[in-house]
Amino acid sequence: MRKMKVIIIGGSHAGIACARRAKEEFPDAQITIYEKQKEISFISQSIPLYLMGHNDILKNGGYTTIKELEAQGIQVKAQSVVRNIDTLTKQIFFTQKGSNNVETATYDKLVLATGSYPLLPMFSGEFKERLIVVKNIEDAKRIRYLFETAKRIIVVGGGFIGVELSRILASHGIKITLIQAHSYLLDKYLDEPAARNIEALMQSEGIDIQLSTFPVDIREEENKETGTALNLYTDHYEKFEADAIIYSVGFRPNSFLLANQVELGDMGAIEVDDYMQTSHQDVFAVGDCATSKVNRVKGRRYLPHASEAIRQGGIAAINLAGPKQKIIPSEGTYSMNLDGRTLCATGLNKKNAEAEGLECGMVHYRNDFLNSDEYTNIWLVYERKTHKILGVQVEGTAEGIAIYADLISLAIQQNLAIEDVEFSDFYFKHGYKNPNGMIKTLAQLIRQEDPKP
Secondary structure, eight states: OOOOEEEEEOOSHHHHHHHHHHHHHOTTSEEEEEESSSSOOBOGGGHHHHHTTSOOHHHHSBSOOHHHHHHTTOEEEETEEEEEEETTTTEEEEEETTOOOOEEEEOSEEEEOOOEEEOOOOOOOSOGGGEEOOSSHHHHHHHHHHHHHOSEEEEEOOSHHHHHHHHHHHTTTOEEEEEOSSSSTTTTTOOHHHHHHHHHHHHHTTOEEEOSOOEEEEEEEEETTTEEEEEEEETTSOEEEESEEEEOSOEEEOOGGGTTTSOBOGGGOBOOOTTSBOSSTTEEEOGGGBEEEBTTOSSEEEOOOHHHHHHHHHHHHHTTTSOOOOOOOBOOOEEEEETTEEEEEEEOOHHHHHHTTOOEEEEEEEEEBSSSSOEEEEEEEEETTTOBEEEEEEEESSTTTTHHHHHHHHHHHTTOBHHHHTTOOOOOOTTBSSTTHHHHHHHHHHHHHSOOO
16 A cells, blocks of 8 residues: 655644654654755744843754654655645645755645744835844844844834843843834733733833834934934834834735635635645645634634644644544633743633623732732633633733643633632642632632622
8 A cells, every 4th residue: 555645844833743743643654844944843932032041042942853853754855945836736846955956746645834924014125134023043143143233123013022022122221112003012912901011011121112103114314423223214203213123013824835726714824624624635734824713713813823833733644634633722822931020821812802792801810929029910801691711811920820821721622610610629829918829819809790690
């Protein structure tokens, strides 16, 4: 019997997860990863740790190597750029570094794991060396270089990346202006009360936050005092001057290779079903180029996220020979840790829950430590009639509080109400002023706010 030939395009989280699980499910299959970079498995989430001095990104930026995958029976073709795909003949067309010769390879099953690309401004100008995105090792090196050369930096985008980088750069004495289009930071993840806490922290660190502000132009202009400056102009007719601009307004799916051959969905991501199969039965898509099924949200959404990519890669592998296991809907679980301060979230925030037509409430509680300045701030979103848990946002300086994101994600997945977990056997969190812990206290607050009949 002929071995199944599986081609995976992309050697990051989703592609590697798919290859490893496919080898487990189909030991005799011929599995090949095509990756345009020299190395694989780079963790872009390690860039903040590298910039804070906690991680040598050149040594610890990835969690596996080509040699390790090949030892597991997975072939890796690095520095190979896939130029085209023909789903009718089941062929890919690619070139290898240093050659213009177009080579072909055939497949039985194809998995697209091509990831995403950062959004860039649609402004003209010869300032690209001073306009930085955050995606790969070279970007991280360029930002690190700014520690020594820049006095003023503009960060565009108030999501996790923009917030993390603003605080890191400010800690090096660099004057930071953060430009955010929404009326508060981290709007995709947090409700306004939690976001205002983060804004207050950043302002206390000297960061200038410009909310409800859109960049409309970037120009490189002469300044008599400072030399050649990079100027950003906003919709408020304001000008901000900087030595460099970091653009972190989000990502778009790299779905171009299949754009005209499969169905596309939210934001141009490849539409997939619960088995990660595209509209073509022999083609799968995973990770940042594919759509996601999100709990309590109508339709599939574009949700570029490392943990989601790994989940999708494994599910696609299981289903290569036929539908076998559906993916569990995502909660969108995130955690950010910057030198002793944690911010994490999962599920729907109140704004997004209401947008989905859910009648919901939100309770808040802060628990402080007895003998230190450590604390935990938590906002829980719930369904009013049933007390079903919809989402959580956590911020604080206490150690280990990111576990709340995982805990609540599991509770949402299991469709639990707050009373279902109120008396769970969690370890005793000593040191807090309120020894009952957060879950019991939140349950009490919900009952006070919305008593069950």
